Amino acid sequence: MMDTHSKSMTELTAGLEKGEFTSVELTAGLLERVEAHDEKLNAFVTVTADAALDAARAADAARAAGNVGVLNGLPIVHKDIFCTRGVKTTCGSKMLDNFISPYDATVVERLAAAGAVVLGKANMDEFAMGSSNETSFYGPVSNPWNLECTPGGSSGGSAAAVAARLAPAATGTDTGGSIRQPAALTGTVGIKPTYGRVSRYGMIAFASSLDQAGVIARTAEDAARVLGVMAGFDERDSTSIDHPVPDYVAAIGESIKGLKVGIVRQHFDEGLDAACGERVKEAIAVIESLGAEAVEVDLPNIDYSVPTYYVVAPAECSSNLSRFDGVRFGHRAEDFEDLRDLYCRSRGEGFGDEVKRRIMTGTYVLSAGYYDAYYLKAQQVRHLIADDFKKAFADVDVIAGPTAPTPAFRLGEKVDDPITMYLNDIYTIGANLAGLPAMSVPCGFVDGLPVGLHLVGHHFEEQTLLRFAHQYQQVTDWHTACPEAFA
């Protein structure tokens, strides 16, 4: 029963199968850790201890009866952007502080059906808008590697919980890097699948054409396990794609010998912290040592990805967040004079600054007279960027580079400088604009803070990314490093 918290899902599954411990013991152990450590981290908005223990008991009973889902009895955490029936679903916002979802997101439903046990809901940047978890109404999350640093965002709570061994895996969402950047900053594995691979139903929308659900875990194999359950067509999401889901766990065992890795020159330009760049280059060297061949590829328009993203995403968010009007659910101002006042006050009080900033930007770029110059232009550039990737992928199997330009920065350091903050996602945004699967894998440390290797793949080639990451993790041990305070 000792040390289950540091075990991977693969190891935990073996332990549960052999009867070394039960799901109830495992769950109770992790809940104790949450109790003991989360005050420092603030990774959870809601801990669902009773429901978790009930689910664990049910999983143990199912195992006894021989009905075992692929994640049977394994604890996970949901980013608080996924609607969970009967449980507060806040999206990190005061606007939804009183919102108890009447239904489960498809992701939540599928993981529950596979036997996963939900420990609680993870803290996040408000409406997933942020790269440091500082925009959350529930306060910033600390990085387990250094409590004065950010774990990244927006899936900061998910990443911190996994890095601190409070859960072996967590769900996340990624609109411009919100799974991968926190994974990089916390030394965890994070995968954002192909757009349309995982249903968005029940996932509170930020920017619908970019949002994708994914996983944060400690090993590529664990990420493969969880993703395999989440992925697949859902008739409730018109943008989900009916494409077969391969057996990811089976696929990752294969060697990467002979596969080609594309390196983008701009990814190593001056914006990248030199030491981080070194770690990434070392990781690529390891991959080459496994028989993969590195070649240079060109993404001529990739420099436009941040400005393009900051037109498209706010445009969609300005519309998506209109439903939070104080009329049917969520925060409603107490005093208002008329309808307009009800809207203005409810939204003025319910949303934080970053959300307001993006709603205003989005409203502006969609306005009559500006639409063509901003929104339409951004969509055109988005197509160019997607075409660049398409051309590059004619020659390579994955594109590798840094996930984030720096290791974790200090809380408060960039909060008043949105542009610098936005540049955190400079390497990750391209995959969202092109709808490509991408992941971050821990590849070393700089001054005691983790660094992530970024891998981007062809559409629906999650298994190739996972295979690269898994093979890399077979010969490295960065992913087993545990922050001292959480050992």
Added chain:
Amino acid sequence: MSAGWEVVIGLEIHTQLATRSKIFSGASTAYGAEPNTQACLVDLGYPGVLPVLNKEVVHMAAMFGLAVDATVAPRSVFARKNYFYPDLPKGYQISQYELPIVEYGELFITDEEGEEKRIGITRAHLEEDAGKSIHEGLDRSSGIDLNRAGTPLLEIVSEPDLRSAKEAVAYMRKIHSIVRYLGISDGNMQEGSFRCDANVSVRPSGQEELGTRAELKNLNSFRFVEKAINFEIERQIDLIEEGGKVVQETRLYDSDKDETRPMRSKEEANDYRYFPDPDLLPVEISAEYIETVRQQLPELPDAKRHRFIDEYELKPDDAAILTNSRAVADFYEATVAATDAKPQLVANWVVGDLSGALNRDGLDIAESKVSSDALAGMLTRVADNTISGKIAKQVFEAMWDGEGSADEIIEAKGLKQITDSSAIEAAVDKVIEANPGQVAEYKAGKDKLIGFFVGQVMKETRGQANPGQVNQILKQKLKP
């Protein structure tokens, strides 16, 4: 209308499509349920929910497109129209904007000179309806009923080809008839399933440039369309003739006062920030699909009208009335098929007494108390001279009142026409004997009195004598 002015009208007709579930959710579209009992999480715009297109609406829109000879777009796109209003749960309406599903259609109306006139249909696009606000019975607050939110609508936009309120009504009736023929809408105007906005402007006759238009919102009856447009035309002409200027604005028609009034400008000062809805894929329609829909199209009003004129030799006006509604046309044809009476006689009855009875009782043809078979049975008795047309009216009323079939009623009431010459002769003799003065006058040349004698004989025979025979025998006996 005032001489020297030309009126230009375009209509935007909102047709509710007759699907069982909503355009983007599985909730029912049935009318009249308790407030908010037919609104699911998607209709309520809950966090995280997503729209899924009801494929039936695509089929219906394609049918409409083909029925008006339009292009059914191989690719159309849903956009978001953003604005805040409590009856709009998401803060945006999903509607087709730049790429509608139907474009470049046309239909023909009969204008005021009786000529066929082509009216262009710019486009028809799919969209979701909003809910409605409820103000009655609530103290200092408003309620929202979202049952209607998400109901599928097809908005049909005409070219500004209409030149009078009457033409506008004729066009609207034509669209109404087409959508009901296609079975894609119940066209119920009281329930708001069929309503329109009218863009109205005037310009001096002969001027090329269009005048400034006003948009009249939410007209929900043919009568209101006509009255509202006529009011608006006069208002605009008077305004210009007095040296004023028409401003582009949205106006509401008040049927109680029979006038149009501007809506508060705040309500229209919207920048809708349209952009393609990222939650929905473009609607793609293949040529094969369109072909399949084409083959399933029913016979449409114009084709049916021409066929009725050719096949049944009907008067054009009757053919038009009968084919206005598919149900009436079907009733008519079923009646014709079941009787020996001439098709024109059947038409007279359907257009005349039957329609009269339906209107009187406020019934739809489907609810007619006299079935097509029953009517056919009666008309067969008219055709074989068992009863006269006049007696038939009596028989029809009795049938309407549920007294049985024509034959039963004729039998029970002894209404059989008297064709026995001796019986008629006896009645004629009796009348001649009783009216010596009139007989003398008639013989002296006052031919008109024949009507009087016929009337008296019919009275004598309680209307049952065969009028032709009565005439013939009278003339014979009164020969000078």
